[in-house]
Amino acid sequence: MQIKQIFKSGITLIAFAIGALGVLIVLYAWQLPPFRSSVETTNNAYVKGQVTLLSPQIAGYVVGVPVQDYMTVKKGDLLVQIDDRIYQQQLAQAQATLQQQQAALANFAENRLAKQASLDLAKAQLQSAQAGLEKAELDDKRTGTLVDRGFSTQSSGDQTRVALLQAQSTVAQAEASVKIAEQNVALVDAGKSSLEAAVASAEASVKLAEINLDNTRIVAPVDGRLGEVAAHVGQYAAAGTQLTSITPAKVWVVANFKETQLTHIGVGLPVSFTVDALGDAKLTGRVERISPAAGSEFSVLKPDNATGNFTKVAQRIPLRIEIDEGQAAAANLRPGMSVVVKIDTANTPLPALASAQ
Incomplete structure (x- = not known):
């Protein structure tokens, strides 16, 4: 009987010990007191980089692809060459139009001088006609007096009167010629802005043709490594067709921590992390x-928590982590790699999030 009681007591103690051990394991796994650590950890983290997709701005057939998949290239290196014959001819046509418009603008000065000379001549002829009118008026006045006194014949008076009328007509004609010459000069001046606009438009067309010709060469925008090269010789590449991609050497880590982990995390805090692809390298x-x-x-689709029953879920806040220089293993990092991040917050003052402002 005593043995049976002892056996039962032993089973109870073992069950209690197992239960206590299970509770301790759960507390440790969830980092709850008394096992809460100052080190915040997340495996919801990845290596990031600026992966740039390269596409042509113009359409044409691919005539050259001097690169291969995953090659290292420098800024300005030729990646894909598109047939540029059409664009060369468009540039030559635009340049010819520009020369034509520039010649028309250059002729403006000569035309302006010619019209100004015609105006000066018309003004001189007007002055001559006015002088002739003044003489005819004096002759008519003088002859009229002599006729009235009987010292001259009526025919002489008629001749001076006719000469006066002719002089007046000549002046009117000269004044009309001056107005016409002035209008011609004004018309030429008004055409200058149109000629200048035509030259500016032709210059813009040349620049556009040069841009299109330059766009037949798809070059590396930055130093980096290529992704898969989808372009091949003979392919017709429409504007916007993805030909390849380039990834610069600069990478960083984005770690998504739970909002409950951010109490003591602030900008500038040291970080340690391991990358799955690099084994135990720290x-x-x-x-x-x-x-x-x-x-x-x-x-894109934001959750709407204002419906039905609600279950509180800790949200994740992304942190951008700059990788320290001088680490040999960092050269092997590639965007998309999985990362385990640890941040020791033991010496972080409260509140840490204020430093993020």
């Missing part, structure tokens, strides 16, 4: 920036 960095909003706020 790298270091520093918190560079903290996202201004949770990741859900940037999603």
Whole structure:
């Protein structure tokens, strides 16, 4: 009987010990007191980089692809060559039009001088006609007096009167010629702005043709490594067709921490992380920036929590981590790699998030 009681007591103690051990394991796994650590960890983190997709701005047949998949290239290196014969001819046509418009503008000065000379001649003829009118008026006055006194014949008076009328007509004609010459000069001056606009338009056409010709050469915008090269000789590439991509050497880490982990995390805090693809290699960095909003706020379809039953879910806040220089393993990082990030917040003052402002 005593053995049976002892056996039952032993089973109870073992069950209690197992239960206590299970509770301790759960507390440790969830980092709850008394096992809460100052080190915040997340495996929701990835290596990021600026992967740039390269596409042509103009359409044409591919005539040259001097690169291959995953090659390292320098800024300005030729990646894809599109047939440029049409664009060369368009540039030559635009340049010829520009020369024509420039010649027309250059002729403006000569035409202006000719019209101004005609105006000066008309004014001189008007002055001559006015002088002739003044003499005819004096002759008519003098002859009229002599006729009235009987010292001259009536025919002489008629002749001076006719000469006066002719002089008046000559002056009117000269004045009309001056007006016509002035209008011709004004018309030439008015055409100058049109000629200048035509030259500016032709210059813009040349520049556009040069841009289109330059766009037949798809070059590397930055130093980096190529992705898969989809272009091949003979392919017709429409504007916007993805030909390849380039990834610069500069990479960083984006770690998505739960909002409950950010109490002591601030900008400038040291970070250590490991990358799945690099085994146990440990790298270091520093918190560079903290996202201004949770990741859900940037999603296309935002969750609507104002419906039905609600279950609170801790949101994730992205952190951008700058990788420290001088680490050999960092050269093997590639955008998209999975990362485990650890941040020791033991020495971080409160509140840490204020430093993100």
